[in-house]
Amino acid sequence: MNAIPIKMRGIYLLGHGDLEQLEFRDDIPTPSPGLSDVLIRVSAAGVNNTDLNTRKAWYSKGTKNLEDASWAGEAIRFPRIQGIDVCGTIVKVGKRVDKAMLNQRVIVEPCLREVNGKWLNTPWFLGSECDGGFAKYVVVASRHAYPIQSSFSDVELASFPCSYSTAENLLTRAKVDENDVVCVTGASGGVGSAAVQLAKARHAKVIAIANPSKSNKLKSLGADQVLSRNDHLLQKLGENQIDVVIDLVAGEKWGDLLNILKPFGRYAVAGAIGGAHVNLDVRTLYLKDLNLMGCTVLEPSVFKNLIQRIEAEEIVPVVAKTFPLHQIAAAQKYFEAKQYTGKIVLTID
Numbered sequence: 449m450n451a452i453p454i455k456m457r458g459i460y461l462l463g464h465g466d467l468e469q470l471e472f473r474d475d476i477p478t479p480s481p482g483l484s485d486v487l488i489r490v491s492a493a494g495v496n497n498t499d500l501n502t503r504k505a506w507y508s509k510g511t512k513n514l515e516d517a518s519w520a521g522e523a524i525r526f527p528r529i530q531g532i533d534v535c536g537t538i539v540k541v542g543k544r545v546d547k548a549m550l551n552q553r554v555i556v557e558p559c560l561r562e563v564n565g566k567w568l569n570t571p572w573f574l575g576s577e578c579d580g581g582f583a584k585y586v587v588v589a590s591r592h593a594y595p596i597q598s599s600f601s602d603v604e605l606a607s608f609p610c611s612y613s614t615a616e617n618l619l620t621r622a623k624v625d626e627n628d629v630v631c632v633t634g635a636s637g638g639v640g641s642a643a644v645q646l647a648k649a650r651h652a653k654v655i656a657i658a659n660p661s662k663s664n665k666l667k668s669l670g671a672d673q674v675l676s677r678n679d680h681l682l683q684k685l686g687e688n689q690i691d692v693v694i695d696l697v698a699g700e701k702w703g704d705l706l707n708i709l710k711p712f713g714r715y716a717v718a719g720a721i722g723g724a725h726v727n728l729d730v731r732t733l734y735l736k737d738l739n740l741m742g743c744t745v746l747e748p749s750v751f752k753n754l755i756q757r758i759e760a761e762e763i764v765p766v767v768a769k770t771f772p773l774h775q776i777a778a779a780q781k782y783f784e785a786k787q788y789t790g791k792i793v794l795t796i797d
Contacts, residue, residue, distance in 0.1 A: 458583025460527035464505040467777045479587040487540035492606035493581035494533030495792040519573040531581030532558045532574045535606040545590045552595040558610045559746040562589035604765035607791035611638035617750045622692045622714040626651035634696035636662040636789045643694045645763040665789045702726035716741045766790030
C-alpha cells in the first residue's frame with residue numbers, strides 16, 4: 449500500500465464569494481483519524497448545490513456577520529474543504545475501529561451524527577461544518593463510512609451519497625408506496641433524477657417536471673409522464689390529483705403544488721432553486737388537511753436502505769460529466785448552467 453503523505457492536494461474554500469474563493473493547493477496537511485474514525489483516500493467526489501450555496505452564503509438568512517451560513521445554521525470556519533459526496537478506500541483506522549475496514553471501498557453518509565469522537569445533538573454535514581471530499585484524504589467517523597459491494601465505478605458511486613440519500617429521505621418521510629401518484633419538481637437534477645428512480649423502485653406512478661429537452665432521459669429513468677417546468681400545473685393535472693409532491697424548486701409557482709395535491713396529501717421539500725420565498729394560502733393548507741415536511745436531516749434507516757438499493761441495482765447512477773479536481777471552477781460553472789441530467793463528479797487523481 450502506498451504510504452500516506454504528510455501533505456495532500458485539495459481545494460480550499462477561503463471565504464464566501466465567487467469562484468476566486470476556491471484555491472487548489474498541494475500543501476494541505478493530511479488529516480489523521482481519531483480513535484473511532486477512518487481515513488479515506490478519496491477517488492471521486494460529486495458536485496452539489498450545497499457547494500455553491502455555501503460558497504455564496506445562500507443559507508444565511510441575512511445576518512450581518514453570516515453566523516448562520518452553513519447547513520446547520522452556524523458560521524463556516526475557513527479555510528474549509530468542501531465536498532459532501534465521497535467515494536474512496538479506507539487506508540487507516542482509529543484504535544477503536546475494526547481493522548477489517550482497512551482497504552474497504554466505501555461511500556460516506558453525508559449527514560454526520562458523530563464528529564471528532566463526539567455525538568452531535570444537531571447533525572453536521574460533510575464539507576460544510578467539517579472538511580469534506582474535495583481533497584485526496586478525508587476523515588470521518590467509522591459509523592458514517594459504508595462499505596459497498598458494487599460493479600459501479602468510483603465515479604458512479606460518488607454520484608449517490610448526497611443526492612440519493614436526500615431523495616430517499618424525502619420519499620421515506622412522505623411514506624411513498626405503490627398506491628401513490630408522485631410529482632417531482634426539478635426532476636433532471638441530481639436529487640430530482642434520484643427521486644424519480646427511487647419512487648419507481650417503490651412502484652409509485654411518477655410525474656416529473658423539468659426542461660422538455662430532458663424528457664427522454666427522465667422517461668428512461670422511470671418517469672411515467674414528464675411536464676415542462678413552464679406548464680400550468682392546474683391545467684395539465686387538475687386540482688386534487690396528486691398524493692405526494694417532492695419539491696426541489698419552490699419559487700413563484702409554489703402555490704399550485706398545494707392545489708394539485710389531494711386532501712391529506714403530503715408535500716416534502718429539500719430545495720428552493722426557483723426561489724426561497726413563496727406565498728402560502730393557509731386556507732389551502734388546513735382545509736385540505738395537508739402535511740408539509742421540510743427534509744434535511746436523514747432518517748436513521750435512510751442511508752443503509754440506499755446502500756441496499758445500490759447493491760441490488762434497483763437504481764442506477766446518472767453521471768453527466770466529470771472534471772479533474774483542479775478544474776473545480778469549470779465544474780461549478782457547468783453545474784450552474786443546468787444543461788444536463790444527473791450529477792457532475794470530480795475525479796481526485
